[in-house]
Amino acid sequence: MILIDNLGNTNPYLNLALEEYxxxxxxxxxDFILFYINEPSIIIGRNQNTLEEINTSYIEEKGIHVVRRISGGGAVYHDHGNLNFSFITDYDVKRLNNFKNFTQPIVNILNEMGVPAKMEGRNxxxxxxxxxxxxxxxxxxxxMFSHGTLxxxxxxxxxxxxxxxxxSKIQSKGHKSVRSRVTNITEFLPEPMRIEDFKQKIIDGLFKEKEDFSIYQLTDEEWAGVHQLKKEKYDQWGWNYGKSPKFNIRREKKFPVGIIDLRIYVEKGHIAAIKIYGDFFSKDPVDELEYKLLNVRYTLPDIKEALSEVNLKNYFGDLAKDDFIELLYGEDEE
Structure with missing residues (x-):
């Protein structure tokens, strides 16, 4: 495994551009691994509606960055006390949505440090x-990459x-508030430690049995490519926020794979526009699925026909097609 040197950058737009590059x-x-620490920022999941995930007035007052990542899942808060990691490897279907494959080495290192960490839930x-x-x-x-926060x-x-x-997310986890369901690793350490030292312990733990450990330094040409990606994508309002769609039907439900939130605009009996939001993990971009539903008559037989050859696992993971169709068209719960 090769450690990527990000030169200590803490700009979230640059770090996400580096990861994608x-x-x-x-x-x-x-196999590569990247560690980075970001300035105060909210990192939005690929399929989320940004304006509904953030406290806009507060982040503007505090100057908190808002950046969309290319992976699914939910919005997270980063600051100088949060260490981020990303494992970059060849694609393998057995690794997709198998978070334990990547996180277990980190869990083992945390356990050795006295932190009773373990994998629970989907991610x-x-x-x-x-x-x-x-x-x-x-x-x-x-x-592919598998990345996470610490x-x-x-x-x-x-x-x-x-x-x-x-x-719905708070209640499903059995906690009363956001603050009550998260905690810091420092709470479990036997003695105080700086985040730089913590990062080094994680790195040492990952590479202690790797004789071929090396550090990758990007060339000037590669850094130019990273900065170009940042400028053209991650710096753009359209990427980070996007345009909220016009809709006259909204259907939302929390499944084991995550929240799926549908915004549908039906005009003259047809689906004139549809947007799929949520914190689910998808292999393929959901705009492909949205396109398949455009101009389809908003009736159960027509929707079933439009989705008959579609493998929904590519978009939502282990979700039954009938469950998605019921959400898309079924009767509203009273």
Whole structure:
């Protein structure tokens, strides 16, 4: 495994651009890991409606960055007390949505440090029932990454103020508030530690049995490519926020795969527009699925016909097609 040197950058737009650049341009057959710490920022999941995930007035007042990532999952808060990691490897269907494959080495290192971490749920690391890490993945045709957060000593009060977490998510986890369901790794350490030292311990733990450990320094040409991606994508309002669609039907439900939130505009009996939001993990971009439903008559037989050859697992993971169709068209619950 090769450690990517991000030169200590803390700009979230640049770090996400670096991660995507290395995913798309790194050599096949080689495994990389990237660590980075971001300035205060909210990192939005690929399929989320940004304006409904953030406390806009608060983040504007505090100057908190808002950046959309290319992986699915939910919105997370980053600051200087949060360590982020990203494993970049060849694509393997057995690794997709198999977060334990990537996080277990980190869990082992945390356990050695006295932190009672373990994988729970679909993508979280917990310590004594409280979340200390969330994880997400993205895959291209040949490569993929699995990345996550490590809440080392983050300002948890800011998490609650900056994010607008859906009540269904809070209630499903059996906690009363955002603040009550997350905690810092520092709470479990036997003695104080700086985040830089914590990062080094994680790196040392990952590479202690790797004789071929090396550090990758990007060339000037590669850094130019990263900055170009940042400028053309991650710096853009359209990417980070997007345009909220016009809709006259909204259907939302929390499934084991995550929240699916449908905004549908039906005109003259046909689906004139549809937008799929949520914190689910998808292999393929959901705009492909949205396109398949455009101009379809908003009737159950026509919807079933439009989706008859569609493999929904590529968009939502292990979700039954009948469950999605029921959400899309079924009767509203009273």
């Amino acid at each position: 290395m995913l798309r341009h790194s050599k096949q057959g080689e 979280d690391l917990l310590a004594k029932g409280k979340k200390i890490s969330g994880n997400a993945q993205f895959s291209s045709v040949k490569r 809440l080392f000593d983050t300002n948890l009060n800011e998490v609650a103020k900056a994010l607008q977490v859906k009540m």
